Amino acid sequence: MTARFVRLAETGRLLIRFTVDGHPAEALEGDTLLVALLGNVRSVRSSEFGDGRRAGFCLMGACQDCWVWTARGERLRACSTPVAEGMAILTDATEAVW
Amino acid sequence: MVGPRIVVVGTGPAGVRCAEQLVAAGIRPVVIDEGGRDGGQIYRRQPPNFRRGYADLYGSEAAKADALHRAFDALRDRIDYHPGTLAWNVTEGELHLMRDGAAWRAPYDALIVCAGATDRLMPVKGWQHAGTYSLGAAQVALKSQACSVGRRVVFLGSGPLLYLVAAQYLKAGAAIGAVLDTARLSDRVAALPRLLARPGVLRNGLSYIAALRRAGVPLLSGVTPVEITGDAARGVDGIVVRDGAGRERRFDCDAVAMGYHLRPETQLADLARCAFRFDAEARQWFPEVSLEGRSSVKGVYLAGDGARILGADGAENAGRLAALSALADLGLPVDRARVAALLREQGVMERFRRGLVRAFPWPAGQAADLADDAIVCRCECITAGELRRTVREMGAAEANRAKAFSRVGMGRCQGRYCGQAGAEVVAHAAAVPLEQVGRLRGQAPVKPLAIATREETQ
Numbered sequence: 001m002t003a004r005f006v007r008l009a010e011t012g013r014l015l016i017r018f019t020v021d022g023h024p025a026e027a028l029e030g031d032t033l034l035v036a037l038l039g040n041v042r043s044v045r046s047s048e049f050g051d052g053r054r055a056g057f058c059l060m061g062a063c064q065d066c067w068v069w070t071a072r073g074e075r076l077r078a079c080s081t082p083v084a085e086g087m088a089i090l091t092d093a094t095e096a097v098w
Numbered sequence: 099m100v101g102p103r104i105v106v107v108g109t110g111p112a113g114v115r116c117a118e119q120l121v122a123a124g125i126r127p128v129v130i131d132e133g134g135r136d137g138g139q140i141y142r143r144q145p146p147n148f149r150r151g152y153a154d155l156y157g158s159e160a161a162k163a164d165a166l167h168r169a170f171d172a173l174r175d176r177i178d179y180h181p182g183t184l185a186w187n188v189t190e191g192e193l194h195l196m197r198d199g200a201a202w203r204a205p206y207d208a209l210i211v212c213a214g215a216t217d218r219l220m221p222v223k224g225w226q227h228a229g230t231y232s233l234g235a236a237q238v239a240l241k242s243q244a245c246s247v248g249r250r251v252v253f254l255g256s257g258p259l260l261y262l263v264a265a266q267y268l269k270a271g272a273a274i275g276a277v278l279d280t281a282r283l284s285d286r287v288a289a290l291p292r293l294l295a296r297p298g299v300l301r302n303g304l305s306y307i308a309a310l311r312r313a314g315v316p317l318l319s320g321v322t323p324v325e326i327t328g329d330a331a332r333g334v335d336g337i338v339v340r341d342g343a344g345r346e347r348r349f350d351c352d353a354v355a356m357g358y359h360l361r362p363e364t365q366l367a368d369l370a371r372c373a374f375r376f377d378a379e380a381r382q383w384f385p386e387v388s389l390e391g392r393s394s395v396k397g398v399y400l401a402g403d404g405a406r407i408l409g410a411d412g413a414e415n416a417g418r419l420a421a422l423s424a425l426a427d428l429g430l431p432v433d434r435a436r437v438a439a440l441l442r443e444q445g446v447m448e449r450f451r452r453g454l455v456r457a458f459p460w461p462a463g464q465a466a467d468l469a470d471d472a473i474v475c476r477c478e479c480i481t482a483g484e485l486r487r488t489v490r491e492m493g494a495a496e497a498n499r500a501k502a503f504s505r506v507g508m509g510r511c512q513g514r515y516c517g518q519a520g521a522e523v524v525a526h527a528a529a530v531p532l533e534q535v536g537r538l539r540g541q542a543p544v545k546p547l548a549i550a551t552r553e554e555t556q
Contacts, residue, residue: 010244030243035243058515080134
């Protein structure tokens with residue numbers, strides 16, 4: 001039981017392959033990055049202030065609680081970024097915590 | 099031909115009908131959309147490769163969603179449309195925009211803000227655990243991505259969305275742990291006369307409750323949330339509430355979807371220096387706006403749930419009215435009879451709005467009773483106790499001062515989700531009326547911008 005989100009329909013789409021913290025993962029074409037991630041794992045980042053793992057909150061770009069990082073160090077808001085083939089996503093900040 | 103420069107922000111029901119009205123008058127408006135596709139949240143469109151039909155997606159509102167999407171599709175060639183674009187600041191006669199790391203400005207003669215609303219949130223102990231979502235989030239996951247936010251979801255809060263989203267989950271085959279409403283049945287009974295202003299909408303709401311009851315979903319009214327249980331690593335594993343009789347009840351779940359009706363997105367109106375007024379009944383601040391959509395600032399118009407929470411139908415009317423007001427103020431001819439008819443309909447919407455406020459009251463007392471170790475601000479991980487200390491030991495009895503001292507509302511969501519509850523905590527700790535605490539001032543950028551953002555001339 002590793003995935004958080006449960007797919008209820010629309011499962012006949014093309015497969016997309018990407019990685020989460022270096023582990024291979026699968027998503028479907030048309031998924032947001034947040035759905036792609038939570039279709040594989042239980043959370044997408046750690047709170048900077050030590051209160052644990054987070055998995056997004058509003059899904060509409062208002063809370064900014066679903067930031068993730070690419071292996072190249074770019075920051076993405078997972079709820080409003082489409083997943084793409086070959087993405088390499090890190091769920092812990094690559095940038096310095098201030 | 100150079101016509102007046104009119105900028106519309108938002109492509110939900112208000113923004114689309116606004117743009118349509120402007121185009122009908124021969125204007126080519128600039129339309130800014132933070133989303134990737136039009137429709138807003140209520141009529142959010144699914145990705146193009148999804149196959150579910152309108153009846154599946156929008157239920158009783160399918161015909162309206164279809165009409166709105168078609169209307170927008172018909173406008174595409176007659177507007178300057180900027181999807182995926184953030185409006186992040188307003189200065190004198192200019193809207194500041196950002197897309198894909200590039201920034202530019204759109205000068206305007208009239209600015210019509212149709213920014214919509216988000217869930218209004220009341221913290222509960224444990225709401226920072228992974229697996230807690232806003233009701234809107236739970237609906238977005240289902241509507242635009244065909245997903246449930248968990249294997250077993252509990253719905254907590256109050257307001258029409260509570261039952262709507264739960265019923266949508268039920269219909270889609272998701273497992274629901276319970277629907278827990280903080281409003282009492284007596285609140286809904288007291289609101290009936292006003293809710294009868296729109297009997298069809300009332301009937302829809304009752305049908306959702308009936309469907310949930312038929313399916314055997316536990317439905318509790320008058321609950322007091324105690325805690326979302328779980329742990330920091332794995333997230334939510336259940337929820338504890340006190341029921342109307344005062345008994346503690348626990349429901350196992352791996353997701354909680356929560357919300358207490360809506361709050362308007364007012365940052366752009368704020369940055370445009372619009373005046374605000376306190377609504378004592380709803381216990382929140384709204385920008386001052388006439389029924390015709392005029393704000394207190396010349397050339398700035400507000401429509402839809404970002405100005406006044408009237409719902410999708412009211413937003414369509416408000417978008418049309420704001421467009422007609424802008425046209426009239428620019429000296430263009432306007433059909434007065436149409437304005438009068440729209441205003442009459444808005445009177446009905448307003449009566450119904452007040453019914454919803456009465457039926458599903460904002461549970462202000464929960465903020466007063468919030469445990470000192472409960473987190474108020476999820477972004478900055480600030481507890482109710484820390485916020486109260488800034489009031490008691492540092493004398494911060496005003497919202498912005500309390501924010502500066504405690505950091506509640508200073509994080510990445512800019513107080514969208516903790517600001518109103520934070521103000522309640524401050525008001526109670528300082529023993530002053532909520533109105534006196536004021537409201538968090540909007541700050542640019544409205545949402546975080548990358549430091550690498552460049553401004554381009556256009």
